[in-house]
Amino acid sequence: MKTINKIYINGAFTNPHGKEILPLFNPATGDRIGDVYLGDETDVNEAVKAAKAAFKTFSKTSLKERGDILVRLYEAMIAREDDLNAAAVEEYGSPIAATKGRTRYSAQLFLDAKEAMENFEFETKLEHALVVNEPLGVIAAITPWNANYTHICSKLAPAIATGCTMVIKPSELSAIQTQILTECFASANVPAGVINIVNGTGITVGAALTGHKDVALVSFTGSTNVGKLIERSATETLKRVVLELGGKSPNVLLEDADLEKAIPLAIAIAFSNSGQACHAGTRLIVPERRIEEIKPLLKKYTEDLKIGDLHSQETYIGPMVSQKQYETVQRYIKSGIEEGAELLVGGPGHPDGLEGFYAKPTVFINVNTKMTIAQEEIFGPVLAVITYKTEEEAIEIANDTIYGLSAYVSSCDIDKAREVATQIISGRVLVNTAINKENKAPFGGFKQSGIGRTSGAYGLAEYVEPKVIAV
Known part of the structure; x- marks a missing residue:
């Protein structure tokens, strides 16, 4: 039995304020394999506070500094590749061949974001003005259980690349996988407060994030029904949303x-x-x-x-x-x-x-x-x-x-x-294919499959705000 009783805030593993405990199961057998302690609104407030404080300095880091962080995050995941794979097989029930591919792909997202960052137009000179794409601020990421590493990394990588900070609410069903992934992030020498991770339910932690006044954008992957709830909540503070929702392809x-x-x-x-x-x-x-x-x-x-x-x-x-x-x-x-x-x-x-x-x-x-x-x-x-x-x-x-x-x-x-x-x-x-081989292409949906795009320069563009400086 594994016990996941820590969350990650401001560069440190800490006990959650929340008291709810959720059992974890091996889906191949139905056996209980662990428990996860869930965070609450108090934990969200602490995580957002840390992310907001870190943004003041992290938003001013150079492309070189952020590129080095992205490389270290990639290397940290590769170093724990076997552990990450084993957790996904046990907790999610993913066959090993698919698991290996997804773990590698998830790590590669950090290098892809580095390449996109290095080619992104953070500044554009016009005839009478300068347009500066500035980082938005604190990003809230709410991710599902069906590809835990991929969804977390696909949201975190562009945040790092653009100079944003992040609070992540992963699926509570993926707590063992998330624990190992968080340990990877903690080993990558990322400034405290840039990455914060709070286990919890959508109704508690997710709702606290989407309604928080200091969150600039919510990036959510999940069902269309939940995506609609998030968009409604986000209107109260007019925060941006990136929603990758359901499909019937x-x-x-x-x-x-x-x-x-x-x-x-x-x-x-x-x-x-x-x-x-x-x-x-x-x-x-x-x-x-x-x-x-x-x-x-x-x-x-x-x-x-x-x-x-x-x-x-x-x-x-x-x-x-x-x-x-x-x-x-x-x-x-x-x-x-x-x-x-x-x-x-x-x-x-x-x-x-x-x-x-x-x-x-x-x-x-x-x-x-x-x-x-x-x-x-x-x-x-x-x-x-x-x-x-x-x-x-x-x-x-x-x-x-x-x-x-x-x-x-x-x-x-x-x-x-x-x-x-x-x-x-x-x-x-x-x-005539099941796989999109172009990692620079955007991913996102029409109609009720979502709002916004991820991947490459398109993903970075969601995390910045253009400012005009005219003299």
Whole structure:
């Protein structure tokens, strides 16, 4: 049993003022593995106070000084890479192959921010004025449990790069992972008060941060419903928000798609991170005339997925993060059955031989756009297959959602795929791939998938305020 009984404020690990204790579980077994002591509003006030005081000097540091900090943060994570991986496997239930990639990617975000910083226009000379992009101030970061290191580092890196200070409220379900990550940050010789981390619930710590008068911006990743609450709260002090919210991403297979490539890719996209991913392509939109070809391939590649042993390099599917999330997925699977969708593979309950919070990778066919499983974000390994008769109908189905975070297109004709991609309302459209290889590209959503952008110069721009000096 592990006990996480410290928070990190002003460069020191300290006991939280809050008294609430939350149990932590191994999602692969359902066993209790620890406890976390949660902070409260008093802890938030202390953390913001420290961040505000540190901002006075940190905002005036040079690019060289901040670049050196970013390198040290990267090195600190790499030095604890094995510990970080082990914690993510145990506490989140992430298969080791995916875990290793995410940990490396999270560390790399600090080097990416350094490169973006070195090329960012902090000052622009106009004919009669100087425009200076100044750091905003104290940033509040509220992060989810589905990629703990990535979400924290993606918000912290641009803060360091721009000279802002930060108070982080990570998911309380990720406390063991966060503890090790915080130890990495503490070892990187970052000035006291620049990074502050308070474990706690959204209703207590999150609410205190979003309403705090000394917080200049709230950067949140999570559900659309919570994002709306944060935006409403932020209006009281007119603070900025960057919201990366939910998705119900379409994956459009055009008529000419090579099914032997497109179907296994579609399965990988749908069940990425065990389906617990905002960008997962959980609506597969396919030509009606090819559905009989598609069905056996969907069944084959879903059943071929390795599920269970989290320490095997071949395992692709892990458990849901919690009993609550497992029950949510079960409710959606039952909803699909009750609303008349046809179960092709998977279904309710645990996979054979597995307990804990594992859910069966599930594929529904004969889904229409009005069904709950076609409209709502499930955040689990459930794929809804919808057919179309014409390309225009495929695009209409793809856009028939309140979300617009990610989308996918498969085709042998790249020009045609790009033409379709331009008509899909989404912050990102990937063609014939599951991975965006361009780290300088922005990430963020259209419609109710969010406000603002992260990554590269776009992420830095969210954390600065332009000031005009005219003489």
